[in-house]
Amino acid sequence: MREATKILVFHLVWFLCIHVPPMFCANMWPDLIQKSKDGGLDVIETYVFWNFHEPVRGQYYFEGRGDLVNFVKLVAAAGLYVHLRIGPYACAEWNYGGFPLWLHFIPGIKFRTDNEPFKAEMQRFTAKIVDMMKQENLYASQGGPIILSQIENEYGNIDKPYGAAGKSYIKWAASMATSLNTGVPWVMCQQPDAPDPMINTCNGFYCDQFTPNSNAKPKMWTENWSGWFLSFGGAMPYRPVEDIAFAVARFYQRGGTFQNYYMYHGGTNFGRTSGGPFISTSYDYDAPIDEYGIIRQPKWGHLRDLHKAIKLCEEALIATDPTITSLGSNLEAAVYKSGTVCAAFLANIGTSDSTANFNGNSYQLPAWSVSILPDCKNVVLNTAKINSASTTSSFITQSLKLKEDGGGALEDSSSEWSWISEPIGISKNDSFSKFGLVEQINTTADKSDYLWYSLSIDFEDDVSAQTVLHIESLGHALHAFINGKLAGSGKGNSGNAKVNVDIPITLVAGKNTIDLLSLTVGLQNYGSFFDTWGAGITGPVTLKGLKNGTTIDLSSQQWTYQIGLQGEDLGLSSGSVGQWNSQSNLPKNQPLTWYKTNFVAPSGNDPVAIDFTGMGKGEAWVNGQSIGRFWPTYVSPNSGCATSCNYRGSYSSSKCLKNCGKPSQTLYHVPRSWLQTDSNTLVLFEESGGDPTQISFATKQIGSLCSHV
Ligand code: GAL
Numbered sequence: 001m002r003e004a005t006k007i008l009v010f011h012l013v014w015f016l017c018i019h020v021p022p023m024f025c026a027n028m029w030p031d032l033i034q035k036s037k038d039g040g041l042d043v044i045e046t047y048v049f050w051n052f053h054e055p056v057r058g059q060y061y062f063e064g065r066g067d068l069v070n071f072v073k074l075v076a077a078a079g080l081y082v083h084l085r086i087g088p089y090a091c092a093e094w095n096y097g098g099f100p101l102w103l104h105f106i107p108g109i110k111f112r113t114d115n116e117p118f119k120a121e122m123q124r125f126t127a128k129i130v131d132m133m134k135q136e137n138l139y140a141s142q143g144g145p146i147i148l149s150q151i152e153n154e155y156g157n158i159d160k161p162y163g164a165a166g167k168s169y170i171k172w173a174a175s176m177a178t179s180l181n182t183g184v185p186w187v188m189c190q191q192p193d194a195p196d197p198m199i200n201t202c203n204g205f206y207c208d209q210f211t212p213n214s215n216a217k218p219k220m221w222t223e224n225w226s227g228w229f230l231s232f233g234g235a236m237p238y239r240p241v242e243d244i245a246f247a248v249a250r251f252y253q254r255g256g257t258f259q260n261y262y263m264y265h266g267g268t269n270f271g272r273t274s275g276g277p278f279i280s281t282s283y284d285y286d287a288p289i290d291e292y293g294i295i296r297q298p299k300w301g302h303l304r305d306l307h308k309a310i311k312l313c314e315e316a317l318i319a320t321d322p323t324i325t326s327l328g329s330n331l332e333a334a335v336y337k338s339g340t341v342c343a344a345f346l347a348n349i350g351t352s353d354s355t356a357n358f359n360g361n362s363y364q365l366p367a368w369s370v371s372i373l374p375d376c377k378n379v380v381l382n383t384a385k386i387n388s389a390s391t392t393s394s395f396i397t398q399s400l401k402l403k404e405d406g407g408g409a410l411e412d413s414s415s416e417w418s419w420i421s422e423p424i425g426i427s428k429n430d431s432f433s434k435f436g437l438v439e440q441i442n443t444t445a446d447k448s449d450y451l452w453y454s455l456s457i458d459f460e461d462d463v464s465a466q467t468v469l470h471i472e473s474l475g476h477a478l479h480a481f482i483n484g485k486l487a488g489s490g491k492g493n494s495g496n497a498k499v500n501v502d503i504p505i506t507l508v509a510g511k512n513t514i515d516l517l518s519l520t521v522g523l524q525n526y527g528s529f530f531d532t533w534g535a536g537i538t539g540p541v542t543l544k545g546l547k548n549g550t551t552i553d554l555s556s557q558q559w560t561y562q563i564g565l566q567g568e569d570l571g572l573s574s575g576s577v578g579q580w581n582s583q584s585n586l587p588k589n590q591p592l593t594w595y596k597t598n599f600v601a602p603s604g605n606d607p608v609a610i611d612f613t614g615m616g617k618g619e620a621w622v623n624g625q626s627i628g629r630f631w632p633t634y635v636s637p638n639s640g641c642a643t644s645c646n647y648r649g650s651y652s653s654s655k656c657l658k659n660c661g662k663p664s665q666t667l668y669h670v671p672r673s674w675l676q677t678d679s680n681t682l683v684l685f686e687e688s689g690g691d692p693t694q695i696s697f698a699t700k701q702i703g704s705l706c707s708h709v
Contacts, residue, residue: 027673028293029071032265033078035289039300040307043147044075045083045222045260047090050125051100052273060128068129072138076145083187083260084133085150085222088125090525093229093279095272097525101446104531111531112155114165114172123176126151130180141183150222151177154190154203161528167193174198189222203262205239205651208250219255223262224248226299227286228653231278231494232521232629232664235636235657238286240647241299242369245306245383247651249370252310253334253345255322261303265289268669271626272449272619275525277476277535278494280665281628291669292607292700294393301388309381312374313343327356331365335376342376351648368648384647395667395698397611398602417692418580422567422592422685424481425454425515431562437555439474440518440536448564449619449629453516453537455559465506468544473499473518473537477617479591479687481515483508486591489688491634497535502544514554516541517592519687521629567594567685573621575681589689591616596683597692601675606699608675609667610682614694618685625674632663633688667698 036044048068054060062068075082089112090098103109109117130149138144151173159166170188174195177186187199192213194200202210203223212219226244228237244261251259266285274281284291288300295301310317319338322345327333330350336343348354348365356363363371369384381387431452440451469480471490475497479489488503518537524530539555546552572578572594580596587593602608610620612630620627638661645656684692 028671029074030078032289032293033075033080035293035295035300036264037078037080039264039288039295039304040311041080041264043081043083043258043260045085045262046071047085047087047092047094047098048129049090049092049094049098049273050088051094051096051098053129054100054125057100057102062132069132069136069138072133072145073136076138080145081140082138082146083148083150083222084129084146085153086126086129087150087153088122088129089153089155091153092525093275093283094269094525095275096446096523097275097530099531101441101523104441105445111529112152112166112169113162114168119169119172119176122173126177127180130182134182139182139184146182147184148187149177149182149184150187150189151198152188152191155188156191156193156200158526158528171195187220187222205243206247206250207256207259208247208254218257219251220257221251221259224251224259225285225653226261226263226288227284229266229285230280230282230664231276232280232631232634233278233491233493233636234280234664235641236286236659236664237653238645238656238658239651240645240656241302241386242384242647243651244299245302246368246370246647248303248306249310249345249372249383250347250349252313252317253322253332253347253370254324261288263287265293267291268628268671269522270628272446272522272629274522274628276494276522277497277520277524278492279522279525281630281668282665290393290700292393292609294607294700294702295391297390297392298386298388301390302386305381305388306372306383309372309374312380313372316341316343316374327358328354330354331356333358337376344373344376346371346373346379392703393700394703395609395700398697398699400597400599400695400697415582415584415586417586417595417597418582419587419596420567420572420578420580420594421587421590422565422594424484424592425513426452426560426562427566428562428564428569431560433558433560435556435558437537437539437541437559438561439534439538440520441523441534443536443561444520444563446520446523448568449519449521450564450568451518451536452562453518453541453559454562455514455554455557457512457514457554457557459507459509459512465508467505467507467546469503469505469514470540470542470544471499471501471503471516471537472540474534475499476521476535477519478537479517479519480505481513481517481591482506483513484515486688507543517687521631565685572596573619573626573683573685574624575621575683576624586693588691588693591687591689593686593689594683595686595692596681598679598681599697601672601677601680602697602699604699605672606701608670608672609698609700610670611666611696611698612668612690613663613666613696615684615690615692616686616688618687618690620668620685621681621683622670622674623676623680627668627670627674630665630668630684632666634664636660636662636664 140147187201188194189201199217201220201222207221227239263285266283290296316336322334332347334345347370366384371379371382475492477491482505490499490501524533541554543552612632617631641657641660
């Protein structure tokens with residue numbers, strides 16, 4: 001046993017942790033924590049999202065689902081430990097990687113490098129979080145549950161372009177963190193050059209081959225990806241539990257001490273918190289506890305069984321390092337033997353089943369599996385054999401019940417909806433004009449997804465009526481209105497956010513208005529210099545194919561700009577202000593429409609989702625709380641989904657996909673705690689056109705018991 005790691009390993013060997021972002025609604029926390037504990041976990045790992053906790057510089061938000069101290073205390077009350085990943089850069093498919101937008105506007109700032117303004121802000125926020133925890137005695141050094149903290153996040157993956165300044169930044173981050181005297185270790189994930197005493201840790205689908213940068217540091221795995229995230233326009237990734245269990249067992253087989261599932265529960269990106277761009281509102285991640293807080297089987301159960309099996313080996317695991325031997329081609333034994341204790345892991349890392357002789361006995365080793373022998377003799381678990389009895393859960397659709405006494409669907413529910421049309425083009429008095437096309441994020445500071453670019457142009461009588469409007473945008477999507485009518489739209493995708501569209505339009509003689517609504521769908525959260533990636537219609541914008549064959553470049557004209565929507569300024573999302581129309585002629589398939597209705601929550605306690613099938617794209621609020629962006633019309637590609645997913649062999653995020661050719665996300669979680677029993681208000685903003693009367697509810701129910709052998 002390596003002397004310096006002894007105490008640490010003793011504490012950490014059991015720890016199979018989870019990540020629960022404090023973005024979730026606080027009253028789901030106790031149940032999620034309990035389900036994690038029941039699943040055999042010991043530590044809960046969470047990011048701390050800077051932009052969530054400090055939305056305006058110096059104005060902090062630590063209430064409700066931002067109540068980090070309460071979260072840490074709840075974990076402690078359940079008898080579990082905490083790994084606090086302060087960052088404060090997080091990544092996490094979270095808007096702007098967790099950085100607040102105001103940070104971008106500090107003069108002279110350069111993110112994540114040796115830059116004084118950035119370092120000052122990073123230190124201030126990190127110290128603020130550490131102080132909050134210290135004041136409540138939450139570090140293990142004070143008798144509290146926090147056994148680890150993280151500074152930065154996977155900087156080593158993207159540090160090259162930062163050059164020498166990146167190297168000195170990491171040294172600074174390490175000494176800054178150390179100087180905060182938490183009394184517990186700090187980790188840096190994916191940072192091979194992490195300076196002492198930072199522990200460099202591994203993130204990935206497999207980390208058995210990883211070694212920390214010093215013998216004095218334990219081998220730790222901060223992110224074992226239990227599935228993968230979903231993007232609007234993408235198919236749904238999933239990861240078979242046999243492969244996850246194999247990866248976990250391999251890690252402990254080869255001297256691992258701590259592994260964390262990312263995600264064990266991912267939850268929902270409410271509001272405009274998702275990043276990407278194009279990250280879906282759901283952050284389900286195919287995690288052992290699903291988006292709705294229901295255990296996902298057989299994933300949860302098989303991992304629980306795995307955790308039990310590994311814990312049966314604990315005494316041997318903490319007593320010594322493994323002795324690794326080959327048992328044949330692709331067959332490997334690891335033996336932890338010290339005095340009278342002995343535990344063994346027998347792995348078949350090939351893709352065909354095999355038999356191995358070990359200690360004079362013969363063992364069947366299915367392909368891509370590990371057998372765990374807590375006494376070096378009897379197999380208590382093989383990672384490829386799922387034994388846990390399991391349940392399934394599924395959605396039950398219910399019509400949107402609009403009235404207490406209505407009982408189900410109304411014949412014509414149109415009358416129950418009211419609406420307000422969002423003006424096309426400039427309507428607010430804080431609009432401004434400028435020659436040329438502007439970059440969007442620097443203009444809106446992300447106060448809204450929306451930026452209007454408006455132009456009025458005069459044409460002589462002899463102008464050709466038919467022409468093509470060519471628009472180039474850095475992303476992420478746009479709608480073009482000509483003379484007050486939607487003429488066309490364009491969108492990027494998670495691989496390339498840029499939009500490049502040719503929209504056939506009809507101009508009239510005299511004055512014409514071109515109103516372009518550009519929108520962001522979550523800001524970039526990953527990559528070198530990701531904070532400087534732009535968005536919006538930076539051009540060129542041209543009119544092509546005019547009568548005399550010419551092209552007019554409109555890019556450097558004087559454009560008028562409006563940040564956000566009139567309805568956003570008015571606060572229509574609450575449902576309690578605004579002149580809502582409620583005549584019988586409910587507009588359907590009309591762009592830029594706000595809709596409102598009242599509804600009765602589905603009875604019972606099952607988790608609730610709204611099915612937005614029938615709608616186009618927009619954002620929705622229940623009782624004033626944003627449940628996120630909806631985009632059921634963004635359909636995933638037809639191909640790429642395997643008919644079945646073979647867990648044998650290396651996994652990658654595109655190996656196992658489902659839902660090809662279907663909308664990426666139709667169901668949107670409404671936390672029960674946001675609902676009142678009698679009447680609730682649902683407000684939607686629809687950008688492109690939809691029919692709100694098609695909206696329905698779904699409740700997620702636990703179904704029949706079935707057994708996997
Ligand atoms: C990691 C990152 C996480 C998350 C994950 C993908 O690289 O550290 O924050 O973004 O990828 O879900």
